[in-house]
Amino acid sequence: MIRMFAPEGVIRFQEHDQATALLKPDSYIPGATTFEAAPPAGQFLLQTYSQPNYTIYKSTFIPARDQVLRVEYGTQFLGFRIMIDNHIRYQLNGSRFYLMQGQVNMVVAPWVNSEMQLRKNELYVAFDLQIDPQWFAKLKINHPAIFEIAEGIGTNQTIILHGGPGFASIRVLDRMEDLLRDPGNESLVEDLIREVVEARAVKQSHRQISELQIESLFRVKAEIKKHLASRQQLRYWARSAGMNITYFKELFKTVFGITPYHYLLYERIREAKRLMQFYPHLTLSEVAVACGFTNYNNLRRAFYALENVTLSQWQRLSNITCLLVSIGVGCILKGGIA
Numbered sequence: 001m002i003r004m005f006a007p008e009g010v011i012r013f014q015e016h017d018q019a020t021a022l023l024k025p026d027s028y029i030p031g032a033t034t035f036e037a038a039p040p041a042g043q044f045l046l047q048t049y050s051q052p053n054y055t056i057y058k059s060t061f062i063p064a065r066d067q068v069l070r071v072e073y074g075t076q077f078l079g080f081r082i083m084i085d086n087h088i089r090y091q092l093n094g095s096r097f098y099l100m101q102g103q104v105n106m107v108v109a110p111w112v113n114s115e116m117q118l119r120k121n122e123l124y125v126a127f128d129l130q131i132d133p134q135w136f137a138k139l140k141i142n143h144p145a146i147f148e149i150a151e152g153i154g155t156n157q158t159i160i161l162h163g164g165p166g167f168a169s170i171r172v173l174d175r176m177e178d179l180l181r182d183p184g185n186e187s188l189v190e191d192l193i194r195e196v197v198e199a200r201a202v203k204q205s206h207r208q209i210s211e212l213q214i215e216s217l218f219r220v221k222a223e224i225k226k227h228l229a230s231r232q233q234l235r236y237w238a239r240s241a242g243m244n245i246t247y248f249k250e251l252f253k254t255v256f257g258i259t260p261y262h263y264l265l266y267e268r269i270r271e272a273k274r275l276m277q278f279y280p281h282l283t284l285s286e287v288a289v290a291c292g293f294t295n296y297n298n299l300r301r302a303f304y305a306l307e308n309v310t311l312s313q314w315q316r317l318s319n320i321t322c323l324l325v326s327i328g329v330g331c332i333l334k335g336g337i338a
Contacts, residue, residue: 002071002072002073003071003072003073004044004069004070004071004072005069005070005071006039006041006042006067006069007041007067007068008039008040011037011039011041011044012037012039013035013036013037013046014035014037015033015034015036016034016036016045017036021036021045022038023036023038023043023044023045023060023062024045025045025047025058025060026125027180028047029047029049029056029058029180029183030181030182030183031049031183031184032047032048032049032056032058032183033047033048033049034046034047034048035047035048040064041063041064041069042061042063042064042065042067043061043062043064044059044060044061045059045061046058046060047059049183049184051183051184052132052135053131053132053135053186053189054079054129054130054131054132054135054186055130056128056129056179056180056183057126057127057128057129057130058084058125058126058127058180059124059126059128060123060124060125061118061123061124062121062122062123062124063118063119063120063121063122063124064120064121065120066117066118066119066120067117067118068115068116068117068118069116070113070114070115070116071112071113071114071115071116072111072112072113072114073111073112074111075111076108076110076133076154077107077108077109077111077112077130078107078130078132078133078136078149078153079106079107079129079130079131080104080105080106080107080128080129080161080196081105081126081127082102082103082104082126082127082128082168082173082176083099083100083101083102083103083124083125083126084101084125084126084127084176085101085123085124085125086101086122086123086124086125087099087101087211087214088116088117088118088124088126089117090114090115090116090117091114091115092107092109092112092113092114092158092160093109093111093112093113093114093158095158095160095164097164098165099165100165100167100209100214101211101214101215101218102167102168102173102214102218102255102256103165103166103167103168104165104166104167104172104196104199104200105160105161105164105165105166106149106160106161106196106197106200107158107159107160107161108133108149108152108153108157108159109152109157109159110155110156110157110158127176127180129192129193131189131193133154136149136153136193137150137153139190139193139194141190141193141194141197143194143198143201144201145161145162145197145200148161148162149161161197161200162200162201166199166200167199167254167255167256167257168195168196168199168257169195169198169199169202169256169257169258170256170258170263170266171195171199171257172195172196172199173256174270175188175191175192175195176192179192199257202257207250207251207254209251209254209255213241213243213251214255216241216242216243217241217251217256218255219241220237220240220241220260221252221256221263223237223240224237224260224263224264224267225267228267228268228271228291228292229289229290229291229292230292231292232264232292234248234249234260234261237260248260264292265302265306268291268293268299268302269291269302269303269306271290271291272287272291272299273314273318275287275290275291276311276314276315276318277318284296284299284300284311
């Protein structure tokens with residue numbers, strides 16, 4: 001059981017009332033149980049969604065003053081945290097970390113004793129995934145980092161993957177958002193774990209980056225995604241982030257693991273898939289224009305380059321998947337970047 005402590009003592013949560021709550025999340029996790037607390041230390045909101053093999057937590061805090069928040073978990077913990085909004089300095093079982101927005105930290109520990117330094121009136125949002133160790137051991141993820149974590153299961157050691165936090169990739173952040181919309185989808189959980197392990201295995205840049213720069217990059221990323229159908233230019237993105245073009249490109253790739261231009265293509269292809277799946281009456285030319293491509297041929301070339309299948313092949317696979325799900329088979333055909 002997780003226990004949280006403010007300077008005044010233990011934080012006592014009660015069931016969340018959407019009608020009267022002062023603090024509400026940007027979105028509710030379907031099927032989750034939501035708790036709230038409003039001690040003198042500030043506003044706290046905790047969403048939890050549990051399955052036999054994993055538990056999802058989404059935490060939202062607004063401290064009333066600068067303070068240290070302590071978290072205790074008395075049994076073995078295997079999982080990771082992703083900072084969705086803001087940055088925290090914290091210690092975990094004696095080791096100190098600085099977890100910035102968009103970074104992930106994966107750990108296996110015999111217990112959890114953590115302290116987080118929070119700043120007055122700032123919004124903090126974090127995603128945590130706790131994984132059942134036995135289920136984790138059965139996952140077919142063939143990566144050396146998996147063995148690094150697996151060695152700590154059932155021991156008194158605290159093992160931090162690659163020694164500490166690192167930036168998650170676009171794929172990690174998107175898988176997390178997909179899971180928050182569909183928390184009961186176990187295949188999404190497995191995909192997210194795989195993406196986290198692979199993202200942390202990528203050699204991280206040692207370039208110094210400030211909190212303000214990270215926040216600017218996330219703001220530009222949201223603008224790119226919001227205006228997929230518009231003509232977008234690199235110099236506009238850089239100016240919006242307050243950087244020159246070269247520096248913007250370097251920092252964007254450092255934080256998201258992908259260049260700004262390839263991120264634009266990535267999101268346009270994801271949107272094309274969504275339109276083809278949910279609006280099958282649209283022609284491929286209409287899909288192309290709706291996603292920001294000038295014509296069908298540009299969409300066709302970009303789609304094949306990223307997915308390694310043609311548009312028609314993907315549509316057939318998607319139709320088969322929908323049919324299997326509709327008749328209760330529950331089979332998910334995987335492939336590509338979506």
